[in-house]
Amino acid sequence: MGPVPGRRWQKVLYERQPFPDNYVDQRFLEELRKNVHARRYQYKAVVFQSGAVVQQLCSVCVFVVTWWYMDAGVLSPQGLFGAALVSSLLGYVLFDAVDGGAGRRESGRTRWADLKSTLVFTAFTYGFSPVLKTLTESISTDTIYAMSALMLLGHLIFFDYGANAAIVSSTLSLNMAIFASVCLASRLPRSLHAFVMVTFAMQIFALWPMLQKKLKAQTPRCYVGVTVLFALVALVGLATVSSVGAVLFTSLLLAISCLCPYCLIRLQLLKDNIHGPWDEAEIKEDLSRFLM
16 A cells, blocks of 8 residues: 555654555655664774783693693692792782782772781692592593583683673683682692692682783783783793694684784674664663652
8 A cells, every 4th residue: 555645654653644554655764874883993902902812811721731741740839839929929019010009099908918818828728738639539530631621611711801791700710710720630649739730720810810901901012012921931831742732822822813803803894784763762761760
């Protein structure tokens, strides 16, 4: 059914009109808009943001390589504990120096509180290290390796890379990483090895990302330099274990930091979201007063 001569169609529902329900006039597409809320990305900005993914992949790589050194007897637990202690002290000082202690003053947390938390965690971990060593004796080694790989993969999936998504869960990500460290530590020769491995896991999966986030927010150039240096350390360590693995890991890092941002920029050119009078109505007004 076509339009009725002498009567102009109006886009209203409160008035009866001699037009079919699905009728629209020639003005229907005048309100068409494309890509109203589309974000335009810059290649350098996307590469910079991909550094968080690179950092976390390198953290997992460094942790696994360190565990392999401990299991093979190349690295002693005393040496790893000393190196981790020195690096933690340097990171602690750098964490406060980056913003001049502003974050500490805002949180109200004192250095004495940090020291007490560190001592309590170290004491509990050392006390329970014999339990951690024998916790998975009844489980086969292949199952332990499979569970550890699955937990580390989950850690990477649920980690907070800065995206506002429902899948992000920092608590779940950290717990999965610690669970993987406990599983792998149970396959080391002595309880001292298990203690040092779990402590190192807490440092690299909990404390290291906190420092990286602050560097990223306060000193972007320093953050880029630290990311590149950390990636080189991870690649060199992996190369001593497996040259093929180092090549594959290098390809993965280059794909994430260079190729994926390029693909995102190219796909943005093909984005074509349309908006118009057919969209659902959105209530802009605050209706919370009606809940009183």
